[in-house]
Amino acid sequence: MKIVVLAKQVPDTNSDRKLNLTTGLAERDASDPIPDEINERALESALKYRDAGSDVEVVVLTMGYDVTKSVRKLLSMGADSAVVVEDGSLAGADMVQTAKVLAAALRRTGFDVVLAGNETTDGRGGVVPAMVSELLGLPLLPSLDEIQITAGSVSGEVQVDGGSLSLRSSLPVVVSVTERSAEARFPNFKGIMQAKKKPVTTLSLADLGIEAGPERLGARSVMVSAVERPAKQAGPKIIDDGTAADQLADFLASNRLL
Numbered sequence: 001m002k003i004v005v006l007a008k009q010v011p012d013t014n015s016d017r018k019l020n021l022t023t024g025l026a027e028r029d030a031s032d033p034i035p036d037e038i039n040e041r042a043l044e045s046a047l048k049y050r051d052a053g054s055d056v057e058v059v060v061l062t063m064g065y066d067v068t069k070s071v072r073k074l075l076s077m078g079a080d081s082a083v084v085v086e087d088g089s090l091a092g093a094d095m096v097q098t099a100k101v102l103a104a105a106l107r108r109t110g111f112d113v114v115l116a117g118n119e120t121t122d123g124r125g126g127v128v129p130a131m132v133s134e135l136l137g138l139p140l141l142p143s144l145d146e147i148q149i150t151a152g153s154v155s156g157e158v159q160v161d162g163g164s165l166s167l168r169s170s171l172p173v174v175v176s177v178t179e180r181s182a183e184a185r186f187p188n189f190k191g192i193m194q195a196k197k198k199p200v201t202t203l204s205l206a207d208l209g210i211e212a213g214p215e216r217l218g219a220r221s222v223m224v225s226a227v228e229r230p231a232k233q234a235g236p237k238i239i240d241d242g243t244a245a246d247q248l249a250d251f252l253a254s255n256r257l258l
């Protein structure tokens with residue numbers, strides 16, 4: 001079996017993240033690039049299945065720019081190999097274009113299961129896995145909290161309003177997992193050393209048979225303007241002079257929190 005994990009490189013959520021107000025893109029140098037943590041959880045689900053003795057190849061697929069550090073981390077966690085789609089003309093690619101590129105790369109790598117995150121911590125579009133499944137003509141198991149992979153199927157639970165649903169699909173299938181799915185392992189020393197020798201294939205748009213230039217990929221959303229989030233204002237201080245409870249209640253009521 002071949003499991004391909006879709007993993008996006010994102011700015012570290014624990015460091016300062018900055019938006020370029022001219023391009024609307026994240027300032028890549030402002031914070032450390034890391035693999036999205038939900039994508040690490042998706043990889044963990046694949047690795048757990050392999051650790052249980054299953055004959056499975058785990059491949060990481062990423063589309064991005066200067067992604068070596070993130071890919072190295074995913075390989076050191078245990079992925080067998082990585083495929084990187086890197087093409088300068090994809091800068092600013094939107095979700096439709098990203099899905100088209102990922103679907104083309106998946107057709108080339110082959111797969112039985114595609115594992116993705118239900119969203120990312122920076123873009124948060126939450127639609128790329130659905131678009132990829134549509135483009136590949138495959139079923140989608142969306143936003144699963146935990147997954148069970150077998151030789152012929154994937155199943156899991158998705159939380160919906162008022163309850164949860166158990167879903168199952170035969171293979172091939174596209175699956176997305178949430179931040180509540182398997183806790184990702186830390187790479188150990190052996191994994192870090194092995195990662196240096198694992199194969200990483202870099203593909204351009206030409207390799208995927210896609211003519212250069214994002215305009216060739218069809219519909220594209222355009223950033224119209226970008227505004228920096230205003231700096232946080234210091235909140236009001238409540239000093240307990242015997243009226244603190246009233247002041248607090250007034251504050252919550254005026255902010256419609258009561």
Ligand SMILES: Cc1cc2nc3c(=O)[nH]c(=O)nc-3n(C[C@H](O)[C@H](O)[C@H](O)COP(=O)(O)OP(=O)(O)OC[C@H]3O[C@@H](n4cnc5c(N)ncnc54)[C@H](O)[C@@H]3O)c2cc1C
Nearest residue numbers: 025026063090091093116117119120123124125126127128
């Ligand atoms: C040169 C270059 C520059 C880029 N600059 C930016 C940027 O500044 N900001 C930005 O947000 N994006 C950037 N991207 C990546 C791309 O544009 C986004 O990944 C895409 O728009 C997805 O949006 P999302 O995160 O909202 O997707 P979602 O729908 O929220 O993603 C859901 C899941 O889909 C999968 N997925 C999504 N994107 C990728 C990916 N790129 N590779 C592998 N799996 C993926 C992951 O499993 C993810 O958890 C850049 C790409 C390139 C090639």
